[in-house]
Amino acid sequence: MDFLRNVATEYQTVFYLFTVIFFIFGLKLLTSAKTARKGNLLSALGMLIAITATLLYKGILSYDLIIIGLVIGSIIGVVSAYAVDMRAIPQFVAILNGFGGGVSALVAIVEFLKGELPVNVQKLPFDEATKAMYFHGAVSLDMFVGTITFWGSMVAFAKLQRLITERPIVLPAKNLINFLLLVGIIVFAVLLTLYPENILYMIGILVLASLLGLSLTLAVGGADMPVVISLFISYAGLSAGTLGFVFLNHGLIMVGALVGASGLILTRIMAKSMNRDFYGILLGNITPPEMAESKDSKDFYQGKVKSTTPEEVAMILESANTIAIVPGYGLAVAQAQGAVRDLYNELTKDGKEVYFAIHPVAGRMPGHMNVLLAEVDIPYDKLKTLEESNELLPDTDVAIVVGANDVVNPMARDAKDTPIYGMPILDVDKAKTVIVIKRSLAPGFAGIPNPLFIKENTLMLFADAKPGLSEILREYKGLKS
Amino acid sequence: MDPIIAAIILFVLALIIGFEVITKVPPILHTPLVVASHAMASIMVVSAIEVTGKANTSLTTILAFIALLMGTINVVGGYFIADRMLAMFKGDKKKK
Numbered sequence: 205m206d207f208l209r210n211v212a213t214e215y216q217t218v219f220y221l222f223t224v225i226f227f228i229f230g231l232k233l234l235t236s237a238k239t240a241r242k243g244n245l246l247s248a249l250g251m252l253i254a255i256t257a258t259l260l261y262k263g264i265l266s267y268d269l270i271i272i273g274l275v276i277g278s279i280i281g282v283v284s285a286y287a288v289d290m291r292a293i294p295q296f297v298a299i300l301n302g303f304g305g306g307v308s309a310l311v312a313i314v315e316f317l318k319g320e321l322p323v324n325v326q327k328l329p330f331d332e333a334t335k336a337m338y339f340h341g342a343v344s345l346d347m348f349v350g351t352i353t354f355w356g357s358m359v360a361f362a363k364l365q366r367l368i369t370e371r372p373i374v375l376p377a378k379n380l381i382n383f384l385l386l387v388g389i390i391v392f393a394v395l396l397t398l399y400p401e402n403i404l405y406m407i408g409i410l411v412l413a414s415l416l417g418l419s420l421t422l423a424v425g426g427a428d429m430p431v432v433i434s435l436f437i438s439y440a441g442l443s444a445g446t447l448g449f450v451f452l453n454h455g456l457i458m459v460g461a462l463v464g465a466s467g468l469i470l471t472r473i474m475a476k477s478m479n480r481d482f483y484g485i486l487l488g489n490i491t492p493p494e495m496a497e498s499k500d501s502k503d504f505y506q507g508k509v510k511s512t513t514p515e516e517v518a519m520i521l522e523s524a525n526t527i528a529i530v531p532g533y534g535l536a537v538a539q540a541q542g543a544v545r546d547l548y549n550e551l552t553k554d555g556k557e558v559y560f561a562i563h564p565v566a567g568r569m570p571g572h573m574n575v576l577l578a579e580v581d582i583p584y585d586k587l588k589t590l591e592e593s594n595e596l597l598p599d600t601d602v603a604i605v606v607g608a609n610d611v612v613n614p615m616a617r618d619a620k621d622t623p624i625y626g627m628p629i630l631d632v633d634k635a636k637t638v639i640v641i642k643r644s645l646a647p648g649f650a651g652i653p654n655p656l657f658i659k660e661n662t663l664m665l666f667a668d669a670k671p672g673l674s675e676i677l678r679e680y681k682g683l684k685s
Numbered sequence: 686m687d688p689i690i691a692a693i694i695l696f697v698l699a700l701i702i703g704f705e706v707i708t709k710v711p712p713i714l715h716t717p718l719v720v721a722s723h724a725m726a727s728i729m730v731v732s733a734i735e736v737t738g739k740a741n742t743s744l745t746t747i748l749a750f751i752a753l754l755m756g757t758i759n760v761v762g763g764y765f766i767a768d769r770m771l772a773m774f775k776g777d778k779k780k781k
Contacts, residue, residue, distance in 0.1 A: 230721070231706045273737060277758045306755050456728060456732065457695050460696070463726040
């Protein structure tokens with residue numbers, strides 16, 4: 205046992221290297237749906253190595269609390285992971301992410317209060333004063349990142365869970381306030397680095413960083429949540445990285461960078477598919493562009509909308525060969541995934557080519573819609589990306605739009621005065637016939653009318669998604685018998 | 686080499702590897718990717734374990750224990766939910 209503990213303490217970094225290698229290969233396997241599950245397992249194994257090596261670490265004096273914490277935490281973790289509804293995954297991720305930030309900040313606080321430099325920092329080849337400055341500088345940075353991540357994620361959670369309004373809450377002179385908060389944090393961080401004995405400086409950082417985290421996320425609207433979640437993943441990675449610098453722990457530094465990169469890439473992808481400025485987002489400008497004054501949609505649609513019946517839709521489907529289903533978050537809200545699956549099964553049974561055209565921001569987080577459809581056993585090779593779908597759509601006989609609106613609005617192509625201008629959309633209007641299942645002509649998040657609904661080849665089926673789809677299925681089966 | 690410079694080099698290298706690997710993840714797997722990479726970030730739990738094992742006052746013990754609890758929920762919850770999601774992605778094998 206002593207031997208093991210010696211090895212774990214002396215070669216800590218080597219164990220972390222294994223962890224990181226496992227993580228990288230795990231991520232690599234995650235690039236394909238076939239191997240993704242193995243990838244996750246591999247990365248969990250890497251995590252186990254890191255935790256085991258830490259448990260064996262010599263500096264640990266008492267195990268009682270550690271064991272209690274690990275056991276209770278594991279039970280809560282497993283139970284909640286199996287209990288959570290797939291539609292609530294974004295909330296779940298937001299709250300876990302907040303925990304990540306919380307861990308980072310709390311550990312830094314504890315380490316700071318202990319008033320003793322971490323082992324690896326003590327080993328630095330500098331004089332005592334420089335070492336202390338390095339340590340307190342790192343602690344300040346870590347508290348800042350960790351606290352912002354914690355509060356930002358908690359606000360995101362509250363918004364997704366509808367505990368607070370999904371509308372953006374924008375403070376007057378928001379940018380000025382945020383800027384002043386940031387300056388205040390920097391001032392306190394410098395003071396803490398120079399005079400670590402004054403605990404008020406630490407509290408100053410924590411309070412101002414909390415306010416900044418709140419102000420940044422409160423300003424975000426519900427539709428922009430996919431961007432925010434990706435951004436906070438990146439922040440959680442940075443929290444791990446900065447914590448690594450506090451302890452000079454190479455494992456944390458490497459993993460932090462890895463995750464930080466992954467979050468940034470996702471943020472960029474999301475920003476692109478929502479037509480938001482990526483660099484603006486990094487600077488905290490996540491608020492959507494000014495909403496154009498909602499045009500009088502009554503006039504817009506007056507007399508031009510062709511409405512249809514489930515019966516007619518069934519007949520159109522019968523004579524079609526290729527069918528695209530275009531799901532939006534409304535589908536999940538209506539809990540119509542099962543109904544869509546039944547229709548899909550029936551149509552494919554008759555030899556029709558059916559695929560799902562999925563916009564990157566359908567759902568509440570990156571790739572959310574894919575998970576919701578996979579949950580009802582839709583094969584993943586039928587889930588087509590934006591680019592794939594837009595290649596297929598011109599040759600598609602029927603496109604059925606369920607619960608999506610802004611992501612199929614052709615105004616994004618040319619109407620410069622609309623908030624969605626420039627956003628990549630699914631070219632649903634290029635399909636031969638378009639069927640839109642929708643309760644009313646109410647606008648989507650962007651608050652603008654949709655010219656798709658009055659197009660020549662568009663038929664509107666005014667119905668709730670779930671009964672609407674079931675009706676179509678029943679009529680379709682009736683046609684054949 | 687200066688250990689701090691070495692640490693910064695590690696940080697940058699890992700950043701590059703991260704960009705390289707993750708750019709190749711297809712959009713259909715973005716949610717599992719978010720969850721899995723998030724689970725990896727929860728490696729912070731190791732430092733929570735360390736400070737819990739070394740805490741010397743009641744205030745630091747309480748703070749460290751909260752951190753340990755949150756960290757463990759994070760790791761375990763993250764990996765299990767990612768696994769649950771990935772298990773749902775099936776190919777078109779069982780054609781009837």
